[in-house]
Amino acid sequence: MKKLASVILLLAFLAVLGAGASAQEGGILIGTNFGGDPTTINPLLTNNTVDLSLTEFLFPSIYNIDPETRAPMKAGRNDQDNGLALDWTLSEDGLTYTFNLRDDVTWNDGSPVTAHDYQFTFDALASGETSSPRGSVLQSVDSVEAIDDSTLVVNLKLASCRALDELDDFGILPKHHIEALIAGEFAEIDNLEYNKNPDVTSGVFNFGALVADEQTSMVRNENHWMSVSPDGYIIRNVPDQLVGIEQFLAGEVNSVGTAGSASVPAVRMQEFRDRAEAGEFQVYEYVDDGLTFVGFNLADRGNPVNGLDEDGNPADQGKHHFFGDIRVRQALAQAVNYADIIEGAAEGEGVQVNSFGTPALWGYDDSIEPWQYNPEAAVALLAEAGFVDHDDDPGTPLVATEDALYAEAGTEFAFELLTNSGNLVREAAGTVIQDQLGQIGIAVDFQTIEFGPLVTFLLGQDFDAIMIGFTNLAQDTDARNVFTPVGDTVGGGFNFVSYRNDRVTELYDEALSLPGCDLSERQALYHEISQILHDELPWWWLFAPFSMYAESNDVQNWMPYAEIRYANMANLAISN
């Protein structure tokens, strides 16, 4: 009996040893990226997910994002955050943030990370001399002042509930290092060798090497306060998604895509689910924070003008002969089967959205009933709007009668729907729309064109309807630049559909400047906006796709969240 007990104990001991060995320190995390090389690894100049997938591991930020709520998170809450702010306060007038930063974080050359670093980075941005596109923070922030190494004061131009979000729009540069390189000329930041080879950083990894069109690597920062287990992280540049997926399945890389981007494609999701269930690897699914939609041009396409005139008053933009009438837009919204679109375009891997935003965002209102497929109601609404089947031939388009608000009598209901070529999801969705609108007598001239020309038509407001997608939406679905006249500028503004509803503008202003910025109060305001946008359909709300991360079983303690692939880098272990 004693022998048996000894054997059991020995086996248990060996099992523990084995478990320990499988989660040993070391190993290399290897991901793929389908988006090309980083254009820069300078956190002030970054502007795409490829760049950000590196800088998030190399540079400190003013605060960390709570992976669950995606709200700003104070440092010290757990051992996984890498933000600097231990705490912050907002003055009573809502115009001054004071941050108390931790004083135990250093750059990898041993210098401390201080409030002066943040001020330096902000000043470089505010100078306008660099090519940084990260200027949204300047809309609400007037100045930044480092009182001492660990106290930072941010003065706002106006009370803005988005200011806190915007303060984290860029990573922090090492002032002592960069200042020595640029000799007081912020413009020189654009040309620094540092942008491709950041030697002074303060993340869990140090920068390794960038091999053009091949790979970018990072090496464990032994001196970082949050010691991580992997020896490094390599991101392979694989332009062909199909090849990248097969590399993962062949075990050549640990993951599909990189941090926060590049999902398993919809067409392979079910296969990945099945294989993950069989234990081949791990997957994580979520609703993407981007949506696909059709923008209706509400103004006169033949004479695009800004939403506001030089004095800031609403301009006369005319009306689109079809889409200027809300009943037409509502008819179209009931004329297509959304299940068919999601199935045809995204292999069923998506969810219909009811308004601006997606279910992944706290500003989104789940209670609004999305538009439903009801062709009879669509035909009736079109008839009410003055578009009828004049010859009882379903093969010919409806024509406008005298009752049509903006179309001349006799005008056939035919319009141009544009999207960018090469996007198979949108090409498929457009084909379904073209087919189903054709069944109720609306002729859709569906064209796929190259992205460059598409943008020219879009920003020039020279289109009837255009299908595109928005990704990386803000959590609060603040979209003043998209649905108020401020953004309705021909050639550059994002209110390219020329939508104006004074109540919506008022609600956006209110949600932005709400005293105290209480989340639930702001949420109520955004929900009211969502309802109006749902009803008035400046955009035709289609769907938000599902996203899926896949990680090999070698990666242990993997804890992903939506848009955050490695939320627990501190505990991550690679077994091989």
Added chain:
Amino acid sequence: MIKYIIRRLVQSIPTFFGITLLSYLLLWLAPGSVVERLYLAPNIKAETRARLAAQLGIDDPFHIQYLRWLAGDDWLRWDSDGDGIADGSFTLLAPLDEDGDGVPEPPGDNYGILRGDFGRSFVKKQPVMEVILTNLPATLELGIAAILTSLAIGIPVGVISAVTRGRPFDNVSRVMAVIFDAMPSFWLCYILLYIFGIRLDIIPIGGRCVPNLYGVCPPLFERLIYLPVPAIALAAGFVALFSRYLRTSTLEVLSQDYIRTARAKGLSPQVVNFRHAMRNAMIPVATLLGPIITNLWAGAIVIESVVAWPGVGRVAFNSAIQQDYPVVMGIVIFASLGTILGFLLSDILYVMIDPRIRIH
């Protein structure tokens, strides 16, 4: 010969400028811009995009952009006292204070390609030459491997087809030549990856080097396993081309009197076919060099993107998509020079292979 080469090079100068002018014009005419490609987001204001466009100079008229690229802009607006502020300009083309805000525009700092300055990439923010030269070895590696593969297979197949005219080998090789010529190289690449990488698991699925933390790529002989798939996919069309050319020209040569004489002298068929016939049959193949260099560039653009091969083709593709004009133009220059020199080399080889041909 030297006079001929110099004359040909001089003749190619207008061709070269014509290519650059047309290419730049086509790029300029393309709607959209690199700024819209990179910075199109609701949180980036139109003014920010306009500022970035001005910094890159892509808001200037065509003739200014082309001149700047060709001859630089340090003579358009200059800073004679070295204080960083322009104090003189070629007023007709570039007024000192162009936007009328009372502040002189920045002095020009480009020298133009005529003085060896290819400019900086809008996207990568690096000198164009650096961008191209970084990736050039990978493309040369692939291109040379593809040409050697195609010669090694195409020449013997062409000669044997001619010698065995009408027999099964000839028939099969001709059918195969048509198939490989018609087959899209990217598709063949996928098929090869599927068979050898996924099903048989004997080669890596794309790439050029084993990923490593310090970005070190070992010498070619240590990573030959990455080469066969892209090289064969790129070579397939050339194999067909070489074999068909060789077959036709060998058949022609085999009917010549001197071949009959060689046979009558009792020389073995191998000596007749490969020493006497093949050398003369090779002459037309030399003329293929120019077109093949052009096709190599075109093929590399597709193949390199499929197998994640870090060559110039990838750079060309990405730069064209991103409307990164300086890089695209840099590659156009490389490709044009390669083609011009390839055709010149064809002519020179023609003379060297066939002593009957003289240059006048």
